Amino acid sequence: MINYLYQEQNWQSQLSDLITDPLELLETLKLSPDQLLSGAILASEQFKLRVPRAFAAKIQAGNPQDPLLLQVLPHHLELEDHAGFVTDPLDEEHANQQPGVLHKYQSRFLLTLTGACAVHCRYCFRRHFPYQENLPKSEDWLNIQRYIQSQPDINEVILSGGDPLTLSNRKLKLWIERLETLPQIKFLRIHSRVPIVIPNRVDEELISILKNSRLRIILVVHSNHASELDDFTCSKLSQLAKEQITVLNQAVLLKGVNDTADVLVNLSYRLFDAGVMPYYLHVLDKVKGAHHFDRTPEDISQIYAEVLARLPGYLVPKLVREIAGEKNKTPLFGVSTF
Ligand code: SF4
Known part of the structure; x- marks a missing residue:
């Protein structure tokens, strides 16, 4: 250290x-x-x-x-090139309705406000994503608003990226206030790795913005290993939980990083200590450049079966794969499409 x-x-x-x-x-x-x-x-x-x-x-x-x-x-x-590993594994190009809007699922869509991340994860499925062509400017809000209003099924917006918590509190608040003006939007999800890699991002102003919003806010952090969750990081995450902000975690199963039941079990317990519920365990998206993080379906099944056996159900993250064109993430355990 x-x-x-x-x-x-x-x-x-x-x-x-x-x-x-x-x-x-x-x-x-x-x-x-x-x-x-x-x-x-x-x-x-x-x-x-x-x-x-x-x-x-x-x-x-x-x-x-x-x-x-x-x-x-x-x-x-x-x-290295590997069969099946491509630059846009989730075919997001076709879900990109207009700058900033990625609409893949019925009731919710992703709003990508920035292409910047605090950390570059080598396995990231958006590592080749053309952010520069897709970032909404302030004047694009009217078009985004029209898009939302044209889709009455949408009740949730997911701020994704890039990492939305690289934005200033002022900018974040501005976008949240814009979304609050639309009565059909009830939930706001924020996907971010920043609270894990720069825990001080969880500052008083951010907490105040999140807890005072009309929207029900769900912060989904991204931690893959309990070593990322030192005491200081956990204390910051706990502050959110104490303020009644729902915090979930998604992880990616990565060869050499967290591909054992021991590591995954420790991660779940550590998250729970910090007031964070394990949510998803993603199978690696087949993005070009990340093949060396992949494990076989048989290996993954075996690891996950052990995790299931060792953890109480509420601490077991759902094992899922995102399949381009599907209307939801696909649960994998025990499913023949694995
Ligand atoms: S923080 Fe998220 S979006 Fe950014 S590189 Fe890592 S996985 Fe990708």
Whole structure:
């Protein structure tokens, strides 16, 4: 663990002081530059390294196999082509109705307000997503409003990204207030990894915005391993829970990171300690560059069966795969389409 006073520093400074050089990350973690096999630098040029120092502080120094490090360190295997691994595995191009609007499911749609993330996860299924062409500007609100009103079934908006909690509180509030003007919108979901990688993002102003909204807000964080949930991070998540804000977690099953029942069971218990309910365990989306994180369906079935056996039902995340064109995520365990 490196000694870094990230608990004292505000989140905006942390967001503007990310580690973006793979060699600096290795040096910070007392690892040899030889960790970066030929091709890894090219991989990092294609999908830049972004690691908050608060996240780096949770990585075990000197351990090249640290499960947190493996999620963020560019790897030469990302350059390999594999059958079925494509740039847009969920065919989101066809769900992209207009800038910022990804409409895949009946009662809800994704609003992508930013392409920026605090961390770049090497397995991200949107790592090739053309954000620049899809970001709504303030003047696009009228079109988004018309789109929502033309679809009376929509009662929920999901702020996704990129990561919506990289936006300032002012901008976030502005968009929430816009959505609040539409009576048909009852729920607002916010998908974010920022509270895990920069826990100070959970500040008083954010809590106030979330708890005072007319909308029922559900914050879905993204943590894959209990080591991401140090005491400080858990204390921030607990604050949300204490304010009656529903916090759920989604994780991705990743080879070498969390592909054992032990790790997944620990993750669920740790989340629960912090007031967060396990929600989804996603099977890896087959995005180009992430093949080395994949496990076979047989392996996944076996791991998940053990998780089911060891945890009480309320702590078992649903094992799901997103299938392009389907009207919901597909539950996998015991399903023949797996
Ligand atoms: S934070 Fe989420 S959207 Fe951003 S790179 Fe990671 S998985 Fe992708």
